[in-house]
Amino acid sequence: MGTCTNWSASVVAALKKQCANTTLILPKLQSDEDLTRFASAWRAGFFREIHQRFQNGEPQEDIDITHRRVLDQLLSEKDMLVTTDIWGDDIRTILVQSWHHQNAWIDAVAGLKRLKKDHFVVVLANGTTRLQLDLVYSSQLSFHALFSSQLLGYTKPDPKMYQKVLELLNLEAKECIMVAAHAYDLRAAAKIGIKTAYVHRITEDPEEDMQQVRSECDIFVSGTDGSTSCGLNKLADILCSPSNNTSKLDSEN
Numbered sequence: 001m002g003t004c005t006n007w008s009a010s011v012v013a014a015l016k017k018q019c020a021n022t023t024l025i026l027p028k029l030q031s032d033e034d035l036t037r038f039a040s041a042w043r044a045g046f047f048r049e050i051h052q053r054f055q056n057g058e059p060q061e062d063i064d065i066t067h068r069r070v071l072d073q074l075l076s077e078k079d080m081l082v083t084t085d086i087w088g089d090d091i092r093t094i095l096v097q098s099w100h101h102q103n104a105w106i107d108a109v110a111g112l113k114r115l116k117k118d119h120f121v122v123v124l125a126n127g128t129t130r131l132q133l134d135l136v137y138s139s140q141l142s143f144h145a146l147f148s149s150q151l152l153g154y155t156k157p158d159p160k161m162y163q164k165v166l167e168l169l170n171l172e173a174k175e176c177i178m179v180a181a182h183a184y185d186l187r188a189a190a191k192i193g194i195k196t197a198y199v200h201r202i203t204e205d206p207e208e209d210m211q212q213v214r215s216e217c218d219i220f221v222s223g224t225d226g227s228t229s230c231g232l233n234k235l236a237d238i239l240c241s242p243s244n245n246t247s248k249l250d251s252e253n
Contacts, residue, residue, distance in 0.1 A: 001125065002204045003138050003181040004112070004232070005102035014098035018091055028080050029203045038074065040206070042154040045070035049188060050155060051128055051184075060155045063127040067096045100134035104141050105223060111232025118240045120144050123164050124178075126156050157188030167201070179235065181205065181223070183213045190216070199231055
């Protein structure tokens with residue numbers, strides 16, 4: 001989510017639909033900018049929650065439960081105050097489900113198809129297996145396998161999660177590369193010897209210093225210009241090249 005799919009567009013569309021169906025005016029949810037800001041706050045709140053749970057040593061929970069709790073918190077803030085009599089349980093459930101139905105970034109389908117010809121391409125993500133299946137179905141993305149935190153019993157950035165999938169695939173860390181639009185994910189993978197490729201997306205890592213991220217990763221590609229040649233297609237240009245060398249490759253094109 002984020003690396004291959006545009007969650008923001010899907011969540012904003014769901015919010016817009018509910019706002020249009022609401023007879024009351026919601027002052028803080030009027031413009032597209034309002035809705036995008038709200039969706040981004042929802043996403044940031046989710047990351048805070050899962051990272052806090054990891055740091056506290058708490059067990060992982062269903063991603064839908066986390067999304068619902070963060071949504072309720074945002075809607076109850078004093079400058080928002082979209083109460084349950086305005087958006088009740090049914091509407092909030094629909095909004096949570098919007099995270100399960102996302103479109104792929106324009107470069108992702110073709111890029112993954114090219115990568116799969118030369119490499120095993122698997123998903124390793126926090127969340128539930130059902131979420132992964134729903135995202136693959138709605139986005140039409142194709143992978144060789146899906147590994148969720150629910151399935152593996154660990155939550156990223158726990159090194160045990162990366163080590164577990166290496167064990168299941170019978171691969172060494174040095175044989176693999178972690179591709180993500182999330183710097184925390186790549187930092188954790190790098191600590192156990194996995195090479196890293198950062199795909200810069202406009203929806204991800206708003207608080208990261210991209211120059212710092214660029215210096216940390218083996219590969220850095222831009223996925224922000226909205227073209228079919230950026231992002232995962234650009235990564236395929238690098239990784240599927242006969243002269244592939246992942247030592248500090250950088251592309252902005």
